[in-house]
Amino acid sequence: MNWIDVVSAVLMIGGALSCLLGAIGLLSFPDVAARLQAATKPQTLGLILVLIGAALQLGFPEALALALVGLFQMLTAPIVAQLVGRAAYRADSIRRDTLVIDELGERLDRERGSAS
Template sequence: MDPSPTPLDLLIDLLSIVCILAGCLMSLAAAIGLLRFPDLLSRMHAATKPQVLGLLLLLTAVGLQLRSWAVVPVLLVAWIFQLLTVPVAAHMVGRAGYRTRHVHRELLTVDELDEVVQSAARGETPDGRPE
């Protein structure tokens, strides 16, 4: 802490406290979602919150507390890296869940992949022409 904090310092501190608490509450929300949601796909929906928005809020708090523009690119690279890897991992987990019948079909509103799989099994392209 500076010896005599200015009003701007207090405002930045308050803003970073809000960011930290909101970012950590994302983790708690994900844990509650993991415990209460019924199947894999809805749990995946809950799991993305701390990975993307939670990390963004916490890195914003780090940037605010360091009070330096030089750290912003570094923090941005860390966040963009997470933004690139999380969808790939989620895609792989969702694909494996679909293939190993872990998806509860009665909870789905639309299953667009089923149509494609059925037509591929009949040896056609999805619009009905033979392959």
């Protein structure tokens, strides 16, 4: 067993643990905003670590394909989380008293005020 195998195994196990912690957080956090954090950040980190670990074991063309998968994940996960969070906010599924800064509420209030 060479050093690339060891690094690859450590990255894959670390990625799997990150995904596991994200799944546990998704099930145990109390509100939508916290669940969105658990659903996006550790899951994306875990996937990237697993992809890097797998890419170390593969040839260049396969590693390039895995890099594209990681790039797509990094581009889409934050956008989807933002859209889900905005929809949850508009559906009153987020406790607004727990927000430190409520920029969306201020914007919606301005839009409602100018529409009347």
